[in-house]
Amino acid sequence: MRFIAPLLAVVSLSLPAATAAQSTGAGDGVRFGISVGGISAITLDVELFRDSRSLDFALGTWSFRDVSFSAVAKQYFGSRAAQPFAGLGLWIVGAPGDERTGWGVVLRAPVGVDWEVTQDHALGAAININRALGVRRSDPNDEVPLNKRLVPLPQLYYRYTR
Numbered sequence: 670m671r672f673i674a675p676l677l678a679v680v681s682l683s684l685p686a687a688t689a690a691q692s693t694g695a696g697d698g699v700r701f702g703i704s705v706g707g708i709s710a711i712t713l714d715v716e717l718f719r720d721s722r723s724l725d726f727a728l729g730t731w732s733f734r735d736v737s738f739s740a741v742a743k744q745y746f747g748s749r750a751a752q753p754f755a756g757l758g759l760w761i762v763g764a765p766g767d768e769r770t771g772w773g774v775v776l777r778a779p780v781g782v783d784w785e786v787t788q789d790h791a792l793g794a795a796i797n798i799n800r801a802l803g804v805r806r807s808d809p810n811d812e813v814p815l816n817k818r819l820v821p822l823p824q825l826y827y828r829y830t831r
Contacts, residue, residue, distance in 0.1 A: 700791070700828040704729070707797045707824030708760050708777065709737045716828065721745045725756065735764035739777055751784045760799065766807020774803045779824070791828040796821050 697719035704712040709729025716725045727739040741758030756779045763772040781795025799820045806813070 698830055700830045702791075702826050702828035704824055704826040707779070707795065707822055707826075708739050708762070712737070712826075714826065714828065716743075725758070735762060737762045741777060741779060743779070745783065750786075751782055753780075753782050754795075755780050764807065768809055769805075769807055771807030772805050773801060776800045776802055781824070783828075789830045791830070793826045793828065795824045795826075797824055 697717070700714075700716040700718065700723075702714040702716070704714055704727065707729075708727055710731045712727045712729030714725060714727045716723050718724075721744060723743045723745070725739075725741045725743055727737070727741075729737045731737070737760060739758060739760040741756040743754050743756035745752045745754045747753065756777075758777050760775040760777040761772065762775070763770055765771075776799065778798045779795040780798065781793055783791055783793040785791045799822060801815050801817060801820075804815050
């Protein structure tokens with residue numbers, strides 16, 4: 670848990686520089702999308718972009734009994750229709766339990782490719798490399814230690830540029 674404040678500071682300091690992405694050239698805009706996999710079974714995405722950088726917000730669920738939120742700063746590389754990208758951010762997930770609400774905070778680093786099919790439509794795939802930073806289990810008697818391994822989660826998405 671002691672890593673959350675410095676990580677939030679790094680992400681918030683990158684916000685002015687990272688309001689961006691896409692091969693649409695210079696400029697800024699917004700992309701709306703839907704994802705499967707990654708931080709949730711189904712996710713709604715909003716991506717604010719400028720030039721080759723973006724800030725990606727995601728809200729999703731695994732089972733409609735939980736909620737996941739993620740904020741990731743991304744950097745896109747190249748200027749072709751298919752652009753590789755890398756990012757860094759936080760994923761927060763919460764779920765109600767019998768005795769209390771459980772939650773987890775995860776460091777998220779997506780690496781993938783974004784393919785601009787047409788000027789306004791894009792498809793993408795990513796591997797999200799995740800590492801748990803903190804957890805509060807819904808069962809107060811559950812004292813299983815936090816697993817600190819890197820966990821890769823695949824993701825596919827569609828984005829519409831507005």
